[in-house]
Amino acid sequence: MVQMSTTITAGPAALGLRLGADVSVGDGWAERALLVPEGLDGPPGILQGGLAAGVTAPVARVADTFGAPLTSVEARLHAPTPLASTVRTRVHRAEGVGRYQVELVHDGCLLVSAEVEYAGHDPAPLGLDLLELATVPFPDAVPQQEYPSCFVCGPSPSHPCGLRLHPRPGPAHTIVQPWVAEEVLAGSAAGVVDPVMVAAVLDCPTVWAGMEQLRAAGYLGALLAGFRLQFYRDVPTAEPLRIVARCDGLDGRKLRARAAVVDEDHTVYALASALHIAVTDLP
Numbered sequence: 001m002v003q004m005s006t007t008i009t010a011g012p013a014a015l016g017l018r019l020g021a022d023v024s025v026g027d028g029w030a031e032r033a034l035l036v037p038e039g040l041d042g043p044p045g046i047l048q049g050g051l052a053a054g055v056t057a058p059v060a061r062v063a064d065t066f067g068a069p070l071t072s073v074e075a076r077l078h079a080p081t082p083l084a085s086t087v088r089t090r091v092h093r094a095e096g097v098g099r100y101q102v103e104l105v106h107d108g109c110l111l112v113s114a115e116v117e118y119a120g121h122d123p124a125p126l127g128l129d130l131l132e133l134a135t136v137p138f139p140d141a142v143p144q145q146e147y148p149s150c151f152v153c154g155p156s157p158s159h160p161c162g163l164r165l166h167p168r169p170g171p172a173h174t175i176v177q178p179w180v181a182e183e184v185l186a187g188s189a190a191g192v193v194d195p196v197m198v199a200a201v202l203d204c205p206t207v208w209a210g211m212e213q214l215r216a217a218g219y220l221g222a223l224l225a226g227f228r229l230q231f232y233r234d235v236p237t238a239e240p241l242r243i244v245a246r247c248d249g250l251d252g253r254k255l256r257a258r259a260a261v262v263d264e265d266h267t268v269y270a271l272a273s274a275l276h277i278a279v280t281d282l283p
Contacts, residue, residue, distance in 0.1 A: 008058075008062060009058075010058040011051075011197065012194045012196070015159075017036065017058075017196070018035045019059065019062065020033035020034070029092045030090070031088055031090050032059070033088060034086065034088070036084070037084065038083050041147075041151055041159075042224075043080075043150075043223070044282075048151050048152060048203065049223065049224030050200035052077055053073060053203070054195060055196055056104070056114035057070055057116055060091055061118065063092075064118050066097060066119070067118075069120050071098070071119045071120060072117045072228065073228070074114060074116075074227075074228045075114035077224050078110045078111060081111045081112065087106040089103070096119075097119060098117055098118040099116070102114045102115075125271065128260070129246065133170065133242070135264050136170065136176055138168060142168065146282070150204065151200065152165055153208070163201065167204075169211075173210060173246065174246050176242060177242065178240065179201065179261070180238060180241065181197070181238070181239075182237065183237045186237050192236065198261060199227070202259040205245035206245050206247075206255075206257035206272065206274035209246055209259070210250060213247065213249075213255070214255065219253075219278040220281060225275050228274075229272045233269050235261055240263065242261070242264070244259065253278040254276075254277065258273050260272070
Protein backbone atom coordinates (compact mmCIF):
# COMPACT_ATOMS: atom_id res chain seq x y z
CA MET A 1 0.00 0.00 0.00
CA VAL A 2 1.43 3.38 -1.07
CA GLN A 3 2.08 5.86 1.73
CA MET A 4 0.96 9.47 1.24
CA SER A 5 2.42 12.35 3.22
CA THR A 6 -0.71 14.54 3.09
CA THR A 7 -4.19 13.04 3.21
CA ILE A 8 -7.86 13.87 3.77
CA THR A 9 -10.13 11.66 5.88
CA ALA A 10 -12.79 9.82 3.89
CA GLY A 11 -15.35 9.01 6.55
CA PRO A 12 -14.72 8.88 10.31
CA ALA A 13 -11.01 9.34 10.99
CA ALA A 14 -10.90 6.19 13.15
CA LEU A 15 -11.74 3.99 10.15
CA GLY A 16 -8.49 4.85 8.37
CA LEU A 17 -9.93 5.52 4.92
CA ARG A 18 -7.92 8.45 3.54
CA LEU A 19 -7.81 10.37 0.29
CA GLY A 20 -4.59 11.81 -1.08
CA ALA A 21 -4.50 15.60 -1.05
CA ASP A 22 -2.72 15.67 -4.41
CA VAL A 23 -5.10 15.70 -7.37
CA SER A 24 -4.49 15.18 -11.07
CA VAL A 25 -6.95 16.11 -13.80
CA GLY A 26 -7.44 14.38 -17.14
CA ASP A 27 -10.38 14.23 -19.57
CA GLY A 28 -12.48 16.21 -17.09
CA TRP A 29 -11.95 13.73 -14.24
CA ALA A 30 -10.17 14.71 -10.99
CA GLU A 31 -8.18 11.77 -9.66
CA ARG A 32 -6.88 11.05 -6.15
CA ALA A 33 -5.46 8.02 -4.40
CA LEU A 34 -7.56 6.33 -1.71
CA LEU A 35 -5.87 4.36 1.07
CA VAL A 36 -7.99 1.35 2.06
CA PRO A 37 -6.69 -0.08 5.37
CA GLU A 38 -7.00 -3.54 6.84
CA GLY A 39 -9.87 -4.43 9.16
CA LEU A 40 -12.83 -3.06 7.19
CA ASP A 41 -13.85 -6.51 5.98
CA GLY A 42 -17.12 -7.72 4.57
CA PRO A 43 -15.92 -11.08 3.31
CA PRO A 44 -12.33 -11.54 4.54
CA GLY A 45 -9.86 -9.22 2.82
CA ILE A 46 -12.55 -7.30 0.93
CA LEU A 47 -13.94 -3.86 1.79
CA GLN A 48 -17.43 -4.19 3.26
CA GLY A 49 -19.96 -3.42 0.54
CA GLY A 50 -21.69 -0.51 2.27
CA LEU A 51 -18.31 1.13 2.90
CA ALA A 52 -17.33 0.62 -0.75
CA ALA A 53 -20.52 2.34 -1.87
CA GLY A 54 -20.48 4.99 0.86
CA VAL A 55 -16.88 6.11 0.39
CA THR A 56 -17.90 7.60 -2.95
CA ALA A 57 -19.63 10.37 -0.95
CA PRO A 58 -16.44 11.92 0.51
CA VAL A 59 -14.75 11.47 -2.88
CA ALA A 60 -17.48 13.65 -4.37
CA ARG A 61 -17.46 16.07 -1.44
CA VAL A 62 -13.88 17.20 -2.07
CA ALA A 63 -14.96 18.24 -5.59
CA ASP A 64 -18.21 19.86 -4.42
CA THR A 65 -18.64 23.63 -4.37
CA PHE A 66 -22.39 23.68 -3.73
CA GLY A 67 -22.05 22.85 -0.03
CA ALA A 68 -25.48 21.32 0.63
CA PRO A 69 -26.04 18.20 2.79
CA LEU A 70 -25.81 14.78 1.14
CA THR A 71 -28.99 13.80 -0.69
CA SER A 72 -28.19 10.37 -2.09
CA VAL A 73 -25.63 7.85 -3.30
CA GLU A 74 -26.47 5.40 -6.07
CA ALA A 75 -23.66 2.91 -6.56
CA ARG A 76 -22.86 -0.17 -8.61
CA LEU A 77 -20.23 -2.55 -7.24
CA HIS A 78 -18.47 -4.17 -10.19
CA ALA A 79 -15.63 -5.99 -8.40
CA PRO A 80 -14.41 -6.43 -4.81
CA THR A 81 -12.28 -3.62 -3.36
CA PRO A 82 -9.18 -5.14 -1.74
CA LEU A 83 -8.12 -4.16 1.76
CA ALA A 84 -4.57 -2.97 2.54
CA SER A 85 -4.42 -1.35 -0.88
CA THR A 86 -4.28 1.99 -2.64
CA VAL A 87 -7.00 2.50 -5.24
CA ARG A 88 -7.60 5.41 -7.60
CA THR A 89 -10.68 7.58 -7.31
CA ARG A 90 -12.11 9.61 -10.19
CA VAL A 91 -14.79 12.29 -9.97
CA HIS A 92 -16.41 14.76 -12.34
CA ARG A 93 -19.56 16.86 -12.35
CA ALA A 94 -22.73 15.23 -13.63
CA GLU A 95 -25.79 16.92 -15.10
CA GLY A 96 -27.71 18.87 -12.46
CA VAL A 97 -26.74 20.97 -9.44
CA GLY A 98 -24.71 19.12 -6.83
CA ARG A 99 -24.42 15.87 -8.80
CA TYR A 100 -21.15 13.99 -9.34
CA GLN A 101 -20.01 10.82 -11.08
CA VAL A 102 -17.47 8.86 -9.04
CA GLU A 103 -15.40 5.79 -9.85
CA LEU A 104 -13.01 3.60 -7.85
CA VAL A 105 -10.39 1.80 -9.94
CA HIS A 106 -7.60 -0.66 -9.04
CA ASP A 107 -5.01 -2.10 -11.43
CA GLY A 108 -7.14 -1.02 -14.39
CA CYS A 109 -10.27 -2.73 -13.04
CA LEU A 110 -13.42 -0.70 -12.31
CA LEU A 111 -14.46 -1.50 -8.73
CA VAL A 112 -17.30 0.93 -8.00
CA SER A 113 -19.22 3.50 -10.04
CA ALA A 114 -21.67 5.91 -8.43
CA GLU A 115 -23.71 9.05 -8.79
CA VAL A 116 -23.56 11.20 -5.66
CA GLU A 117 -25.90 14.12 -5.05
CA TYR A 118 -25.26 16.98 -2.63
CA ALA A 119 -28.48 18.99 -2.95
CA GLY A 120 -29.92 18.80 0.57
CA HIS A 121 -32.01 16.22 2.38
CA ASP A 122 -35.10 14.80 0.70
CA PRO A 123 -38.53 14.88 2.39
CA ALA A 124 -39.11 11.65 4.31
CA PRO A 125 -41.28 9.11 2.44
CA LEU A 126 -44.88 8.64 3.51
CA GLY A 127 -46.38 5.22 4.15
CA LEU A 128 -43.01 3.44 4.38
CA ASP A 129 -43.68 -0.19 5.29
CA LEU A 130 -40.39 -0.40 7.21
CA LEU A 131 -41.91 1.90 9.83
CA GLU A 132 -44.04 -1.06 10.92
CA LEU A 133 -40.81 -2.23 12.61
CA ALA A 134 -40.22 1.02 14.53
CA THR A 135 -41.81 -0.19 17.78
CA VAL A 136 -41.85 -4.01 17.66
CA PRO A 137 -39.93 -5.80 20.46
CA PHE A 138 -36.31 -6.46 19.60
CA PRO A 139 -35.70 -10.06 18.49
CA ASP A 140 -32.82 -11.99 20.07
CA ALA A 141 -29.38 -11.45 18.58
CA VAL A 142 -28.09 -14.39 16.52
CA PRO A 143 -24.29 -14.15 16.02
CA GLN A 144 -23.34 -15.46 12.58
CA GLN A 145 -20.29 -17.25 11.18
CA GLU A 146 -20.66 -16.77 7.42
CA TYR A 147 -18.84 -13.41 7.65
CA PRO A 148 -17.00 -13.74 10.99
CA SER A 149 -14.63 -10.79 10.49
CA CYS A 150 -17.20 -8.40 8.99
CA PHE A 151 -16.62 -4.87 10.28
CA VAL A 152 -20.37 -4.35 10.85
CA CYS A 153 -22.01 -7.68 11.69
CA GLY A 154 -19.15 -10.09 12.35
CA PRO A 155 -18.62 -11.54 15.84
CA SER A 156 -14.82 -11.22 15.47
CA PRO A 157 -13.90 -8.03 13.57
CA SER A 158 -10.21 -7.12 13.61
CA HIS A 159 -10.79 -3.36 13.42
CA PRO A 160 -10.95 -1.65 16.85
CA CYS A 161 -14.17 0.14 15.78
CA GLY A 162 -15.87 -3.09 14.65
CA LEU A 163 -19.58 -2.77 15.47
CA ARG A 164 -20.62 -6.38 16.20
CA LEU A 165 -24.20 -5.63 15.14
CA HIS A 166 -25.35 -9.25 15.30
CA PRO A 167 -28.35 -10.07 13.10
CA ARG A 168 -31.72 -9.99 14.88
CA PRO A 169 -34.18 -11.80 12.60
CA GLY A 170 -37.73 -10.56 12.99
CA PRO A 171 -41.02 -11.75 11.49
CA ALA A 172 -41.47 -12.40 7.76
CA HIS A 173 -37.90 -11.89 6.50
CA THR A 174 -37.11 -8.77 8.50
CA ILE A 175 -34.27 -7.54 10.71
CA VAL A 176 -34.74 -5.26 13.74
CA GLN A 177 -31.59 -4.07 15.53
CA PRO A 178 -31.00 -1.47 18.24
CA TRP A 179 -28.22 1.00 17.52
CA VAL A 180 -26.64 3.80 19.53
CA ALA A 181 -23.81 5.21 17.43
CA GLU A 182 -20.69 6.23 19.31
CA GLU A 183 -19.16 9.65 18.69
CA VAL A 184 -16.11 8.00 17.08
CA LEU A 185 -18.41 7.30 14.10
CA ALA A 186 -19.10 11.02 13.57
CA GLY A 187 -17.61 12.84 10.61
CA SER A 188 -16.74 16.51 10.33
CA ALA A 189 -19.90 17.54 12.25
CA ALA A 190 -19.91 16.57 15.93
CA GLY A 191 -22.95 14.59 16.99
CA VAL A 192 -23.77 13.42 13.45
CA VAL A 193 -22.95 9.94 12.14
CA ASP A 194 -20.77 10.13 9.04
CA PRO A 195 -22.71 9.05 5.89
CA VAL A 196 -20.03 6.45 5.14
CA MET A 197 -21.01 4.68 8.37
CA VAL A 198 -24.72 4.95 7.60
CA ALA A 199 -24.07 3.17 4.31
CA ALA A 200 -22.12 0.46 6.15
CA VAL A 201 -24.77 -0.31 8.76
CA LEU A 202 -27.57 -0.45 6.17
CA ASP A 203 -25.78 -2.97 3.94
CA CYS A 204 -25.49 -6.02 6.19
CA PRO A 205 -29.14 -6.15 7.37
CA THR A 206 -30.30 -6.34 3.76
CA VAL A 207 -28.39 -9.62 3.42
CA TRP A 208 -29.60 -11.05 6.72
CA ALA A 209 -33.23 -10.17 5.99
CA GLY A 210 -33.01 -12.58 3.04
CA MET A 211 -30.71 -15.20 4.54
CA GLU A 212 -33.49 -17.74 5.14
CA GLN A 213 -34.41 -17.62 1.45
CA LEU A 214 -30.76 -17.78 0.40
CA ARG A 215 -30.10 -20.87 2.49
CA ALA A 216 -33.28 -22.56 1.28
CA ALA A 217 -32.07 -22.05 -2.30
CA GLY A 218 -28.65 -23.58 -1.49
CA TYR A 219 -26.58 -20.39 -1.28
CA LEU A 220 -23.99 -19.54 1.37
CA GLY A 221 -24.58 -15.80 1.24
CA ALA A 222 -24.66 -12.84 -1.13
CA LEU A 223 -22.45 -9.98 -2.30
CA LEU A 224 -23.59 -6.38 -2.72
CA ALA A 225 -23.95 -5.37 -6.38
CA GLY A 226 -26.16 -2.29 -6.28
CA PHE A 227 -26.94 0.20 -3.50
CA ARG A 228 -29.07 3.34 -3.35
CA LEU A 229 -28.86 5.38 -0.16
CA GLN A 230 -31.11 8.38 0.53
CA PHE A 231 -30.88 10.83 3.44
CA TYR A 232 -33.84 12.59 5.04
CA ARG A 233 -32.11 14.07 8.09
CA ASP A 234 -28.80 13.83 9.94
CA VAL A 235 -28.32 10.56 11.84
CA PRO A 236 -27.42 11.50 15.44
CA THR A 237 -24.80 9.88 17.63
CA ALA A 238 -25.56 8.86 21.24
CA GLU A 239 -29.30 8.49 20.54
CA PRO A 240 -31.35 5.26 20.63
CA LEU A 241 -32.08 4.29 17.02
CA ARG A 242 -33.16 1.21 15.11
CA ILE A 243 -31.79 -0.41 11.99
CA VAL A 244 -34.67 -2.19 10.28
CA ALA A 245 -34.65 -4.21 7.06
CA ARG A 246 -37.04 -6.18 4.90
CA CYS A 247 -36.32 -8.68 2.11
CA ASP A 248 -38.33 -7.98 -1.05
CA GLY A 249 -37.56 -11.32 -2.66
CA LEU A 250 -35.05 -13.67 -4.28
CA ASP A 251 -35.26 -13.98 -8.07
CA GLY A 252 -32.71 -16.47 -9.31
CA ARG A 253 -29.47 -15.15 -7.85
CA LYS A 254 -30.79 -11.59 -7.36
CA LEU A 255 -31.73 -10.74 -3.78
CA ARG A 256 -33.47 -7.40 -3.27
CA ALA A 257 -33.98 -5.82 0.13
CA ARG A 258 -34.38 -2.44 1.84
CA ALA A 259 -33.13 -1.08 5.16
CA ALA A 260 -33.62 2.14 7.11
CA VAL A 261 -32.43 4.00 10.17
CA VAL A 262 -35.52 4.95 12.20
CA ASP A 263 -36.48 5.73 15.77
CA GLU A 264 -39.42 4.74 17.94
CA ASP A 265 -41.16 8.03 17.12
CA HIS A 266 -41.39 6.76 13.52
CA THR A 267 -38.78 9.24 12.26
CA VAL A 268 -36.94 8.07 9.14
CA TYR A 269 -33.31 9.24 8.91
CA ALA A 270 -31.98 7.28 5.94
CA LEU A 271 -33.18 4.56 3.59
CA ALA A 272 -31.24 2.08 1.47
CA SER A 273 -32.28 -0.22 -1.37
CA ALA A 274 -29.88 -3.05 -2.10
CA LEU A 275 -29.32 -5.60 -4.84
CA HIS A 276 -27.21 -8.60 -3.80
CA ILE A 277 -25.97 -11.47 -5.95
CA ALA A 278 -26.26 -14.87 -4.26
CA VAL A 279 -23.08 -16.99 -4.06
CA THR A 280 -22.21 -20.52 -2.98
CA ASP A 281 -18.67 -19.50 -1.95
CA LEU A 282 -17.28 -16.23 -0.65
CA PRO A 283 -14.29 -14.64 -2.45
